[in-house]
Amino acid sequence: MRLDGLELRRIxxxxxxxxxxxxxxxxxxxxxxxxxVGADAEGWGECVAMSAPLYSSEHVDGAAEVxxxxxxxxxxxxxxxxxxxxxxxxxxxGHPMAKAAVQTAVLDAVLRAAGLPLGGFLGAVxxxxxxxVSVGIMDSIPALLDAVAGYLDAGxxxxxxxxxxxxxxxxxxxxxxRFGDAVLLQVDANTAYTLGDARxxxxxxxxxxxxxxxxxxxxxxxxxxxxxxxxxxPICLDESIVSARAAADxxxxxxxxxVNIKPGRVGGYLEARRVHxxxxxxxxxVWAGGMLETGLGRAANVTLxxxxxxxxxxxxxxxxxxxxxxxxxxxxxxxxxxxxxxxPGIGVAPIPDVLAEVTTDTSWIPLK
Numbered sequence: 001m002r003l004d005g006l007e008l009r010r011i012x013x014x015x016x017x018x019x020x021x022x023x024x025x026x027x028x029x030x031x032x033x034x035x036x037v038g039a040d041a042e043g044w045g046e047c048v049a050m051s052a053p054l055y056s057s058e059h060v061d062g063a064a065e066v067x068x069x070x071x072x073x074x075x076x077x078x079x080x081x082x083x084x085x086x087x088x089x090x091x092x093x094g095h096p097m098a099k100a101a102v103q104t105a106v107l108d109a110v111l112r113a114a115g116l117p118l119g120g121f122l123g124a125v126x127x128x129x130x131x132x133v134s135v136g137i138m139d140s141i142p143a144l145l146d147a148v149a150g151y152l153d154a155g156x157x158x159x160x161x162x163x164x165x166x167x168x169x170x171x172x173x174x175x176x177x178r179f180g181d182a183v184l185l186q187v188d189a190n191t192a193y194t195l196g197d198a199r200x201x202x203x204x205x206x207x208x209x210x211x212x213x214x215x216x217x218x219x220x221x222x223x224x225x226x227x228x229x230x231x232x233x234p235i236c237l238d239e240s241i242v243s244a245r246a247a248a249d250x251x252x253x254x255x256x257x258x259v260n261i262k263p264g265r266v267g268g269y270l271e272a273r274r275v276h277x278x279x280x281x282x283x284x285x286v287w288a289g290g291m292l293e294t295g296l297g298r299a300a301n302v303t304l305x306x307x308x309x310x311x312x313x314x315x316x317x318x319x320x321x322x323x324x325x326x327x328x329x330x331x332x333x334x335x336x337x338x339x340x341x342x343x344p345g346i347g348v349a350p351i352p353d354v355l356a357e358v359t360t361d362t363s364w365i366p367l368k
Contacts (some may be wrong), residue, residue, distance in 0.1 A: 001038040006102070011355070015292070041113035050291075056239070126306040129288075135151065135161050144161075185210065187211075236257075300346045
């Protein structure tokens, strides 16, 4: 497909409740959307970069700037599909979230023009996926227990607790004592610990957690391998897995036995599929992570989670977990699962009136 241009659209999405992790608190998402417009179809991509470079080095303003100054000119006048976008953007170092947004928008447009769903393109094998929920750091244990009770009552099949030093063993203990050992429970540290905290992290072993996610800094893969020898809880890597090669290296070093796949973190759904394949070849379980996406990003993530190697419930929550009103028709939780979109492309599109209401800025980049 030859594109007429790219639209960059900023939207402001208030969260239903503040979401606190070890690196900060989100109250509203400043989201960058990319719309790829061609003669036969248009497609959407969502950039998952945050307002500040806290989860990763990327941030929303920087993503918009690199797309405008560097990526768009590299795509101008070319016949494009997802692989062509990947090839043309490969010379630019870093910026995987910005790359993923552009690649997804083009992929969505090409698939819509062909009448093909993303699930068929990626190799999805399920029409619905089990849904987990991520629970942020709370002000108190009672508040945490109330939140977990609400999510379990809603039907979520797995609970993930965000942790940090000073908020780890006690909240996990409280959840286990209140809700029992049958609840699928895992924790996510978002790089908040060091290898010197191994003894403290080992105190989580008695609670039969599914995994502990990214306890150490993203560049400390050897530290994760050492930690894996010191604790019984399986280690899952998130921030450290920036590519299929990084996944292969981490697995070979014994740094993880589970991988969280986030397409934005690895540069798009093509590389996300490669990470999936590397993990499957090595017998490593994977699950789909989330970045507080709107329905556009959620649609593609839910589809990714329908691939055969995704054997654990991911952060594939219903829309109302984060937003009172989404920009697409909402994803609903039904018997603990979320349906995989079946329409062409990513299978959903923004609701025009809602999109217009939350839009804070738009710009058009011609590519002809």
